[in-house]
Amino acid sequence: MSSPKIPTGAVGRIDTGALRPESVVFSFSLDSFRITDTRSRHEDTDYASITLQLKSANSATEPQTLTKKIGDVNNGTHAVGLSFPNIHVDPSQTVVFNYLIVNTGHKDEGAVYQGLEKAGSALANKGLTAGGTALGTLILPGLGTILGAIGGFLADEIGSWLSADCDGPVAAEQITLTYADLVAKTASGTYSNETKNPGTDSAWGCGSNSMYYVDWHIAKTVVPAPRPVMTTG
Numbered sequence: 001m002s003s004p005k006i007p008t009g010a011v012g013r014i015d016t017g018a019l020r021p022e023s024v025v026f027s028f029s030l031d032s033f034r035i036t037d038t039r040s041r042h043e044d045t046d047y048a049s050i051t052l053q054l055k056s057a058n059s060a061t062e063p064q065t066l067t068k069k070i071g072d073v074n075n076g077t078h079a080v081g082l083s084f085p086n087i088h089v090d091p092s093q094t095v096v097f098n099y100l101i102v103n104t105g106h107k108d109e110g111a112v113y114q115g116l117e118k119a120g121s122a123l124a125n126k127g128l129t130a131g132g133t134a135l136g137t138l139i140l141p142g143l144g145t146i147l148g149a150i151g152g153f154l155a156d157e158i159g160s161w162l163s164a165d166c167d168g169p170v171a172a173e174q175i176t177l178t179y180a181d182l183v184a185k186t187a188s189g190t191y192s193n194e195t196k197n198p199g200t201d202s203a204w205g206c207g208s209n210s211m212y213y214v215d216w217h218i219a220k221t222v223v224p225a226p227r228p229v230m231t232t233g
Helices: 109-125 151-158 179-185
Strands: 012-015 023-037 044-055 064-073 076-088 094-103 133-135 138-140 168-178 191-198 211-223 229-232
Touching: 023 044, 023 094, 044 076, 044 109, 064 076, 064 109, 076 094, 094 109, 094 179, 094 211, 109 151, 151 168, 168 179, 168 191, 168 211, 179 211
Parallel strands: none
Antiparallel strands: 012 229, 023 076, 023 211, 044 064, 044 094, 094 168, 133 138, 191 211
């Protein structure tokens, strides 16, 4: 391999101060959900959120939340498209991220977004630095639906308006993964998951218990090290 060409009449050097090893970043995405049974008799009015937090043994970042109104939906597959892209995770850190999907047609959008952000952040803050989520004496799984276990928690965080008529949560999960877990799960490429969320009991006169299947994924990207920089002087 030949040496870099030095411009005539100038003194050239390679600026090795810019050399760094390649790095790895991760993206966390809530892709879509599939309904086989709505919570309401006909259509659900759905809102979705995704919250992300990084934790280490002695510290944690502030939870960040993205929200979106999906609208009136019936049985079938519906896109969400919420994502935290290119997140640098230190080997000493654990990633906690959760999603919440609620059916509510009886509250203004601003209040729903505020409630989802509050609940998502509170849930992430309760996440352990290794595996699972603590709610009082209950340890929830690091993967899998937590919908049936957090009804009271959501009512406290979001408010009683979520239980009006046929309104209520239809999907919830909190994923807790160490850096080593992330590397292992994405070793062969993007890690994709579909989580079954059996619904909780709704009010009399609503539809049957809801059934939502939620698709999310984690992607790893390797960022190449910067190439040497030629300077003159």
